[in-house]
Every structure is written in structure tokens, then in C-alpha cells.
Amino acid sequence: MIPDLSPERIDRLRDAFRAANYDADGVLELLGPSAHAALGRNEPAPALRVAADAGPLGTLVRLFLLGMPEPREEVQAALGELDVDEALDATIVVADGERLRAGLDIRPYGTGEDSWWVVSDLDSELRGGRTLDPDHVLGVGHASLSLVRATSRRPVGSVLDLGTGCGVQALHASTHARSLTVTDLSERALALAGATFRLNGVEAETRGGEWFDPVRGRKFDLIVCNPPFVVGPPRTDFTYRDSGLAGDDASALVVRQAPSFLNEGGRAQLLASWVHKEGEDWQDRVASWLPPGAGLDAWFVQRDVADPDLYVGTWLRDAGYDLNSPAGIAKANEWLDWFAANDVIGVGFGFITLRRTDGPGEVVCEDLRQAFDDPLGPESDEWLRRVDWLRSHGSTEELLSARLRTAESTVLEQVSHHGEEGWETIVNRLHRTDGPGWQHEIDELGTRLLAGFQGAMPTGELIELLAMGYGEDPEELTAAAIPMVRELVRHGMVIPVEWSGEDR
Structure with missing residues (x-):
């Protein structure tokens, strides 16, 4: 069945929500941080205690967020200019004996400075544990x-x-x-x-x-x-x-x-x-x-x-x-x-x-199964930006001429074991401390190269100096370094010097 959610009914419902302060901030203010967090864990008792005798806002919280049956007169008071009979016709509420229950899940939803209401179908718990209908409309999950x-x-x-x-x-x-x-x-x-x-x-x-x-x-x-x-x-x-x-x-x-x-x-x-x-x-x-x-x-x-x-x-x-x-x-x-x-x-x-x-x-x-808190959306923007930069520096010569800087969010972890000559490093692992928290293991020469990425000279000159200092063949060291540098740029652990200090 398609509910009759006419624009006029929805407009009156919005007016009622605004009058009762039934929005993300209003609900949080009513419940307080502890009861609000308990509600998020599907523990209704603290929210029920706070929402009791809390006027129209309390009624809307009990009705739509807690799935409780409410007296018809209290529901009407909370719905304001939207008549209860119209709300029943639109399945916004449904009859439960002499009382009314939510027929739809209508709840405040907010992120950052944005606050909205989302209309969906009731989940299995608020349906009394019954299996969902085939045309069930999922809420914000x-x-x-x-x-x-x-x-x-x-x-x-x-x-x-x-x-x-x-x-x-x-x-x-x-x-x-x-x-x-x-x-x-x-x-x-x-x-x-x-x-x-x-x-x-x-x-x-x-x-x-x-x-x-x-x-x-x-x-x-x-x-x-x-x-x-x-x-x-x-x-x-x-x-x-x-x-x-x-x-x-x-x-x-x-x-x-x-x-x-x-x-x-x-x-x-x-x-x-x-x-x-x-x-x-x-x-x-x-x-x-x-x-x-x-x-x-x-x-x-x-x-x-x-x-x-x-x-x-x-x-x-x-x-x-x-x-x-x-x-x-x-x-x-x-x-x-x-x-x-x-x-x-x-x-x-x-x-x-x-x-x-x-x-x-x-x-x-890429596998990215480690835990991280930062949203991936901004990283997708930066990933594409880095792809563009790498594409514009597609040849070895172009990359060797680039001036690079190790990103401020890149840190080096070293794991050592105790050997005959004291502590000996066995693992050098780079971590990016923001975004998705990329990690890369590199060798000792790689750590030396990244230490030199300060934007002062082209990558090729740094590799030549490193080869000279460690007695390595410059061509062989370049061939080994280029794939590593490209991967570190791709993951934002090394960045072009012209990007340094940008507010991105």
C-alpha cells in the first residue's frame, strides 16, 4: 500500500515538529547525552524516563523513536494542525486498541550543521519482531x-x-x-x-x-x-x-x-x-x-x-x-x-x-580493512587529485625532476630486536596518521630517501646523493625507488612541494 502523504499533510506535520522542537538538537537537549546514547544502543528505559510528561516533544519521542502506544488526545496535541484522522489515513500513525502507534519511522537525523527528518518504514524491533514486508523502505542504517x-x-x-x-x-x-x-x-x-x-x-x-x-x-x-x-x-x-x-x-x-x-x-x-x-x-x-x-x-x-x-x-x-x-x-x-x-x-x-x-x-x-575514523569522501577527492598529478608525471624523467615533501601526517615506526650488537632495526613502517591510515613497510634506504624529501632538490638528485653515500648503483637505486615513490604519492604520504601548506 502506498501511503497518502500529500504535500499539505506533510507541511502540517513539519509545522508540528517545529513547534514541538522535534529535531536532532531538540531531542538531544530533552534526553541528555546519557539517555540519547542509551537510545542509540537500543536501551529505551533511560529515554522513556526522561520523555515522560515532557509535553508534545516527549509524545513524539515516545511515539516515533521508542515505538510506544500513546493516547489519542496526546498524539493530537503533538501533531498540532494535522488531524489525527488524517495521520491515520496517511499511516503516519496506526491504531493499537484505544491508543495510537507510529505507522512510519519519522525521525530527526543530523550531521554537523545539517538537521533533517527522514521518513522510512519501521524496523523489525518497532514492528514487534515481525518479519519485514517485501517493499520495506529502509531508514538510515x-x-x-x-x-x-x-x-x-x-x-x-x-x-x-x-x-x-x-x-x-x-x-x-x-x-x-x-x-x-x-x-x-x-x-x-x-x-x-x-x-x-x-x-x-x-x-x-x-x-x-x-x-x-x-x-x-x-x-x-x-x-x-x-x-x-x-x-x-x-x-x-x-x-x-x-x-x-x-x-x-x-x-x-x-x-x-x-x-x-x-x-x-x-x-x-x-x-x-x-x-x-x-x-x-x-x-x-x-x-x-x-x-x-x-x-x-x-x-x-x-x-x-x-x-x-x-x-x-x-x-x-x-x-x-x-x-x-x-x-x-x-x-x-x-x-x-x-x-x-x-x-x-x-x-x-x-x-x-x-x-x-x-x-x-x-x-x-585496495584492501582497506583497518579501522579509521576520518570519512573517506575527502580522501577520494585527494586520491583523484594525486592520480592526476602522477599521470602528469608519468615518465621516470618527469618524476625525477619533481620536488617532493614527506607529508606532515606521515610518521615512521621502527621495530627492533636485541642482537649481538644491541638493538637492530628489523622493520621500518610508515604510517599516515590521518585519512584512511595507510601503512607501508620500506627498507633503510627508503627511510633515508624520505628524510631528504623536504622540497629543496629534485627527486633524481636525492637518489643520486643517496646512491653515492651508500655505494649503490644510481640506476639500480632509481629503478627500485620509482615504484615506491609513486605508491607513497598515491597514498598521500609524500606530496608535491607545491601542495605543502595547502588547506585541503
């Missing part, structure tokens, strides 16, 4: 938040949010784009996303249809996509996660088709999953998805790999299945049988950045 953090926020003209769901990616895009287009196969998702946009005063063109069909013949400056990337048999139990395509074909489809919808220099940033098979390199697999002959820079970042048992259990719980029930066991066995039949030993998960270029592109696949 870990996956969508990870894509938010991995997306560049540079100003752009046009953005396509492919498979918008509740619309959270488009909300963030609205802060740095002139125009928004969102698509989704699900009519329910488009209705809830439309309510999200109306609540927040965000203008977005909405189009229904499969994959890129609604925007054939158009091009964009940025495409963001959190596709139904769950890996498994070809089915569509839930539209928010299942594509109807087998294995990782949904992720492959987006990577293959997205470039033809990008303007020159345009980017696509998406979440994706890929299978790991015995004897197959995951890097070769994902790189094969790129359309042949396209001028593309592509950065594939693997953030995690799950074994099949863990993967299946996680997604079944996410959908509200009881894993000990006959239905849960049957569904798990069906899924695991498909993994076994297709030689799947793991499922990788990560981010992909694509950029249209007017010439041969750079394709890099």
Missing part, C-alpha cells in the same frame, strides 16, 4: 551512513541518486548540488522519499523504474548509489536489498552502466559487494566489471570480507527472521546451498569511486 561518509562533498551541478530508498543520500547531496534527480523501482520508496524531501524543503525530481531506465539519455556530474547489493541466489524477498540478480551481478551492473551516464569529469560513488572464490583474485573480478574502452579512473576499496555463515545470519536477522525457526533455517540453508554450489568462500564489501576521463584511466583495487 550503517550501510547508508558509510556511503554518506565515503562520498565527496565538492560542489557539483547535477546529482543522480540511483535507488534512493528513504532519500538520505539525496539529502546530503542537496548541500552541494544545484539539481537532484532520484530514482527507485519501489513506488513506496518514492512516496516516502518524497515525504522526506517535502519535510525538509528539498527539491528533487523523482522518477520510477529499474536501474538506469528512468534517466536514459541523460548525464550527471555525480551519481550516488546504495544498490540492493546483497549477494545470493536470484530473488527479491525484499526490494531494499535484493535485486533479482544472482551473486554480485547487481553491483557489476551499476559499475558497468554508470560511466555512460556521467559527464566528462563526472564521478560515481557507490557501495558494492563482490564474491570471493577459491583461486580467484577479487581485484581481477571487480576490475572486469568496468566497461571496455571507457576512459575511467576507478578506485575499488575493500572494507570487509565476511564468511558465508556470518553473512547469511546477519542479513536474515536484519530482515527480522528468527534463525531458530523452521522458516529461518530453511531460508539459511537455501542461501548457504547457493554459496556452496557457486564456490563462494566469502563476500567482500566496500566502496567504488569512478571518474570519466578523456584518456586512459587508472584502475586501483
